[in-house]
Structures are given as structure tokens and as C-alpha cells.
Amino acid sequence: MSYRNRVITVFGGSGFIGRHLIRRLARSGAVVRIATRHPSKAAFLKTAGAVGQIVPLAVDVRRDDSVARVIRESDVVINLIGILHPQGGWDFATAHVDAPARIALVAKAEGVERLIHVSAIGADANGTAEYARSKAAGEQAVLDAFPEATILRPSIVFGPEDQFFNRFAAMAQVSPFLPLIGGGKTRFQPVYVGDVAEAIANAAGDPASKGRTYELGGPKVYSFEELMRITLREIRRNRWLVPVPWNMAESLGGLLEKIPLIAPPLTRDQVELLRRDNVPSGTLPGLADLGVAQPTMVEVMVPTYLVRFIVGGTYTTTRKIRGQVPE
Template sequence: MRPGSLITVFGGSGFIGRHAIQALARRGYRIRVAVRRPNEALFVKTTGDVGQVEPVQANIRDTRSVRAALEGADAVVNLVGILHEAGPQRFESVQAGGADRVAREAKAAGVGIFVHVSAIDADAESKSVYARTKALGEQAVLAQMPNAAILRPSVVFGPEDDFFNRFAAMARLSPFLPLIGGGKTKFQPVYVKDVAEAIVRALETGAADGKVFELGGPETATFRELMELTLREIGRKRILLPLPVFLAKPLAAILQLLPNPALTVDQLHLVTLDNVVSEAAQKESRTFNGLGIAPTGMEAILPAYLGRFRRRGQFEQLHVTE
């Protein structure tokens, strides 16, 4: 693609989206940010020059708005996904049906370049509806756009993340942090700017066309180890309390009734499954390596945004604990 090409980014105002837009804007592309509520996404306009980034209204559950958002686009990035269901936002309609709709309309519009961001735990056979619909979304995209690039990140971290920030906030108030399933599940946290760079390279180079890339950071750690790292970064001592899945289930059933639940019953199906890059992806270079990216480690980034959770803020000495 040439600078000035128009890229439609569905879900561009989200965590990964805002960083992807920033990376695209630096390359000189024009970006159309397709979101349900464009008035709440006006901040993305500041990531580029005047008129370079423009939010538009689109709902991937609505064919007409998707079609309008794709008009004249040279490439498409689909970032839309949900962690839990609420109202009309259902896993099936958003992650499976929505992905199918965007790919189908992109094909009809003659768009030749398509990048779809999924999740490393996507699995058509999973007990989790989230994971199943992620896999169905991938299948739908590739059925319509065989040359599409599928990117599957592990847990994504960065200043606005919903992982380290959530548990750091919990540690500020709670005397313990729960380790569901004993905290043995492995993760490979990936820096959001690395994911954004992977999106750009998949658009530009064609190296990922028709392939499923698994994106994991340079470090693999258990959930317990990630909680220990979080506590070190915020200078607090808390009890790490193992919580068996059978005891967590009734708690999740209650929590999922909240507007932004920390845990749902569906998510419990995933907590005992490792969230890391597969051996097959490593052997076939379907990782950051295949895109020419050296992923960033957690300890180079976490202090920059977890410092606010220390008792006296970012300037507190890390050896001081409470």
C-alpha cells in the first residue's frame, strides 16, 4: 500500500485499536475508524494530522452501516471483540456473525487486504462460547477472504490494559488476590504496541496473507507469577489465595451480573488452559519472528503505568511494602 491509502478499522477506538491507528497514521495512511458511537471516539482524531483520522458510525451487526464504512477503502482491519455479553452484544453476533459480515462486505466492495485480530485461545471445540466464536469468526473471514491475515495475540498489556491494571487496582483494596485453579495457567503477555506493529506489517508486506499468526511476548509466566510481578511493581504484599474452579463458579455466576464483570462463568472454561504460542506456530514462523518483530518484555513497560497503584504513587521506592 502507498501512503494516503484508506484503511477502515472496525473497533479502532478500543485498547489495541488506538495504538494501531497511531502506528498507521505515522506511516501516512488515511484511517476511517468504524465504531458504534463515533462521538465517544473523537480522541482518535488527534493521533494523526488534520483530517487523517476520521471516526464514522458503524455496527458490525448492521450490514448497511458496515457497507458504508467500507466504501472506497483499500484495506480493512477488524478488531471488534467482546470479553463478556451484554444486551444485544452477544458472542455469536459480534465475534462470529460480525466478522463474517465485515469480510463478506469487504469482498463485495473489492477490498484486497484484510487483517483480522482474534485471540490465541480461539478454538472451535472449546467449552467457552468466547473461544468458539473467535474461531468461527476466523473461519468466516478466511472463507470470504482467503488471503486475509489472522493475528492471535495472547494477553495484551499496556497503559490501558484490563489485566495488570485490574489486578493492581484489586490489590490496592483487597488483602488477597485469587488464584483460580491454583494460578498454574501459563500466559505469554504481549505489548500492545507490538501487536499494533504486527497489524501494520501484515497490511504492508503480505507476509501473513492467509496465515494464522500467534503473537506472544518474550516471557512465559504462570498466573501466579504474573500476580507476583504485579505486586512487586506496585510495592505491596498480598496473600495469593488458590481458588478451585468449582468454588469460583458460583462467584463468577454472581459477578457476571455486574456491568463490567471481573469474571464470568464462560471465562472459567479458559482459566485452566495455557494461553501461549503453540509449538506449530513457532516451527512455522507464524509468530512475531515471521513478521520481523522482536517483542517487548513486561518489565520494560509495566513500571511506567503501574506506579500509580503504589501507596505514594510512582515516586515511591519499590523496596517499601505494606
């Protein structure tokens, strides 16, 4: 699909999904504005396009005038702003509800044609996790202001910079065990970041996606425990998989989220989120409806970037061969 000479503004464009999306949009010929708090940190993406094609712009999403300045004369606006835990004075309401509401209101006022809002599977107004409730409230606020907006809800997203496989592989470097929160039975349908970027780009160019909500899951469902075993197999490490009961995980999350100055590896809200499966409901359209017919398998892509965790590199001969993970 060609977006030649169309202007697309992406909020949160320097993040994990954002950087893959920007490269995908650049190939389509669009002029891409990256609306970000730190334009200098998004500068590395400028080389993804021709000179002047990718433009990082500073924005304060708490201010209407700032948001209007980056959106003005855009054909498409895409919102990727999201947080996993409150940070830097931002809580879930600010990041997941106020920011998208403001972006949607301004996009409508500026006559933007298409608005794509990235939410998450599990968004639920009655959810027990604040993350889930704030994602649901954000979706509603977007639709109130911009009823033709398209909402995409991915399951966990994997790719070279992900915070899932990389995090647990890093943990296995220093820890003799990996935790199985709540026994490790929670189910996920991980989706490749390149497929999510493709789906977002296709949605922006497909009038049939207006006003619709999509759930994005990859080709296969895995339990948390299975994902830990894949991680250990790919980095060729033997580590104990230790079941952590829900109440103990909650206490641990409560402890870790109180440590100042670090991004907590686990919070009580994340434990709450883990209590529910993170898979598409089957009642909403998905990747195939957005032109991604053959989504990428975990087993194909994850080994390509977890290789950096293998002691000695890919071609090392080690005692810990593939598949030897303790039961």
C-alpha cells in the first residue's frame, strides 16, 4: 500500500512497536512525524526514510496546543502511547485515558481522516487490573471523540527489543530459577512486532477498518510455562521453573514496586493482569482481516534475537544442548 505524500503522525513512535511501524510507513512513501517527548531519542529513525521524510517533533500530550501543533495537516494519526506501570509522574489514567482522549479530540477538530489507536487484549471496563480498566476507558474516550477510529488490541508482542523474552532471558543469566507466576498456566498468543506494524499500516489504508476493533494474536497459544521453556531452550540454559502462588506473587509485586528509581520487574497490577488469559476472544476480527495472512511464529523469530544470551554465541558447543530444561 502506498502512502506517498500522505502525512502520518505517530505518538509513541520511538518505542518498541513504534520503531518497526515507522520503518514500515517509511517504505510506503509517507511523510512520518514522530510525536515524542524526546525528539533526540527518536533521531535514529530518520535514516529509515529519505532526507526529511521522517520528522521527530516534540510534544506534550497534556496540552491541547502542543498536540494540535504536531497533528495539524496530518492525514492519519496513530497512537502508541502506553505504560506498564505508573512512572515519572504519569499514572494509567494520564497515559491510557487522558492522552488518547486529547489526541482523538484534536484529531477530529483538525479534520484528520483516520485515527488508529493501539490498546491491548484484556482491555476491560470491569477488569480487576487497573491497566485493563484504563485501556478500556481509553478506547471509549477515543470512540466518543472520534467514532470512526480503529482500535487494535495486541496480545503480548515479541521482537528484537521486546520486554518479554529478552527480560526472562536476561533474568536467566543471573538467577538459578525463573518464576511461574500463579503456576504458569496463564495463556498467551504472542504476536510478532513486524506483523503488528503491518496490521497498523494496513488498517490506516483500509476504509473497511473504520470504527472497528481488532484483536491481534499470533499463530499459536502458549502457556506462560511453555514460553519460559522456549526461552530457556533458545538460550541453552538449565534453570528451575519455580511456581509462585498468586498471593506470594502479589506480595512480591508490592515489594518490588516500592523500590525507588527502578522500573519494577513486577507490580501487583501486573500480577492481577496475569490472572486472566491474554488471547483473542474469537468474537472480533484479527490479523488476517488486516491483510496479515501468515503471521510469524515465535519459534522462527525468537531464536534470531535471543542468540545474544547464548554463552559463547550461536556456534558454541555446550553441555546445555537444546531441549534440556529441568522438569
